[in-house]
Amino acid sequence: MTHARFRADPCEESRGALLLVLLAAALAVPPLAAGQAGSDPVPVPGGFHFFTPGPRRLGYQGLHVEPGTILDFRGDVAVAYLTGTAEDDRGNRYLLGADMRVLRGDYVGFDGFTRRGVFGFV
Numbered sequence: 001m002t003h004a005r006f007r008a009d010p011c012e013e014s015r016g017a018l019l020l021v022l023l024a025a026a027l028a029v030p031p032l033a034a035g036q037a038g039s040d041p042v043p044v045p046g047g048f049h050f051f052t053p054g055p056r057r058l059g060y061q062g063l064h065v066e067p068g069t070i071l072d073f074r075g076d077v078a079v080a081y082l083t084g085t086a087e088d089d090r091g092n093r094y095l096l097g098a099d100m101r102v103l104r105g106d107y108v109g110f111d112g113f114t115r116r117g118v119f120g121f122v
Contacts, residue, residue, distance in 0.1 A: 038113075044066070101121045
């Protein structure tokens with residue numbers, strides 16, 4: 001009695017190899033955070049935190065503090081601090097302190113691609 005020798009279909013072997021390559025590629029790309037598009041900028045680590053550059057004598061963190069809020073960012077950052085008072089509809093007065101920032105330049109998105117953009121925070 002002779003036994004037939006079976007050989008796998010070459011196309012099936014190619015499909016298996018292609019599947020492994022696609023799986024490896026999918027695992028190599030970091031997952032996006034919920035609600036994030038791939039082109040969105042990656043925030044600085046440690047959560048949503050604003051550093052406040054400015055003179056220490058005015059209550060800020062000094063002049064050598066990172067004003068940006070985007071990781072892997074290269075560009076221009078403008079910061080403006082607003083102070084004053086505000087009044088509600090009942091006549092109550094409140095102290096107001098806010099900052100506005102505009103960032104313009106190149107950044108690396110969640111998908112790993114470098115892009116150019118303009119961002120504003122109020």
